[in-house]
Amino acid sequence: MDRAINVVGFLADSTPLLERYVGFWLAYLIPCCAMWIALIPILVGRTFFVRTSPTENIMPQVCDVLRYGIAGRFKMDAAKPDAQLRQHGRQVPWTDLFVEDIKRSLLTCRVLLLFPIHWLCYNQTFNNLISQAGQMITYGIPNDMMKIAGAISGIIVAPIIQKGLYPFLTKRGVSFGPIARMSVGFLVLTLSMAYTTVVQKLIYRAGPCYDIPLTCAAANNSTIPNQISVFLQIPIYFGGALAEVFCLTTGTEYAYNQAPESMKTLVQAIWLAMAGIGACLALAFTPLTKDPHLVTMYAILTGLLGGATILLWALFRQLDKSKAKDGVE
Incomplete structure (x- = not known):
């Protein structure tokens, strides 16, 4: 992946020579053609790709978990269902595992x-x-x-x-x-x-x-x-x-x-x-x-x-x- 990016970068960085000795029209035309060529394997091979169907948007729940965790003195365990039910009488739609996943993500970030x-x-x-x-x-x-x-x-x-x-x-x-x-x-x-x-x-x-x-x-x-x-x-x-x-x-x-x-x-x-x-x-x-x-x-x-x-x-x-x-x- 990195080598492919660098090879493309090498070709892209050569376009100033085209601009200097030929003109802007060719310097822009070649990248334009390259973009269209890049679409060919995507369109032809689309049946061979793994295409995962989109799931529900988790961001509203993530924001709620973070909000409850901050309100619980910055302790994410305060957002877990049993803690919310015990301390606030609140039913939440997520599980303990969901909160643990957010904690792990925060550690990564x-x-x-x-x-x-x-x-x-x-x-x-x-x-x-x-x-x-x-x-x-x-x-x-x-x-x-x-x-x-x-x-x-x-x-x-x-x-x-x-x-x-x-x-x-x-x-x-x-x-x-x-x-x-x-x-x-x-x-x-x-x-x-x-x-x-x-x-x-x-x-x-x-x-x-x-x-x-x-x-x-x-x-x-x-x-x-x-x-x-x-x-x-x-x-x-x-x-x-x-x-x-x-x-x-x-x-x-x-x-x-x-x-x-x-x-x-x-x-x-x-x-x-x-x-x-x-x-x-x-x-x-x-x-x-x-x-x-x-x-x-x-x-x-x-x-x-x-x-x-x-x-x-x-x-x-x-x-x-x-x-x-x-x-x-």
Whole structure:
């Protein structure tokens, strides 16, 4: 799955070349055709897919359980049918198992609450790093094409980690559970953000425009960038690819595997919502997303992600230990 996404990302990131040397019409036409082609196996093979009929909407009951649990001094057992009947004379339509499923889902979602900071930093590859590349010598490569380094890195590192590193550690009895994997991913992305800070500082130290790239008179109407190579960005995208394998892949698996059967859709929705929250957090950094404040912005992001890395490991590492005792990877 990850390799397929990275292969598609590689092809998608090549469209800036089509835009530069042919035109926007071809750059948009190819993705449009690709989307229609992708529909063919879905339509042709629809009879071979497992199609589960939708069940009733559990959200009203989930909200009621949470409300009763909060009213019971934040104890979810207070929402169980016998407790509600005994303390309030109230008949409720759910069972003890339903409340236990919600408790388990909440425990799973605790781990996911730090991911908005991860997404905040990871999403820099889709916006500010493109602008950063535009301030550097690109050797005729469109600055928004540098993202292709991330796709190439993903194609290379994903099979090495998933087919090489993980089996190697398993054979030698080394426990490398989901919390450990996600913590490593957070750490790698933290180092990538620190490196990004250094690269931005180097840009500001290079002429001709120093800390106001492309805007001084020496830039010749924004045609002469600061004299520093765009290929210094490659380690940033390589680190992002590593973080994607360790964090995002593991996070998706963790959210699905740890959620009770009746709550899988809900927990997956919460997991995806973390990306949206991360995008919203980016709005707070808008005043810093301009020269000469970019070094400060990247440094703050590095600090935030570093703190989130420490919290993730400190608060949840025992979950890996408990699963190891139960024989669960």
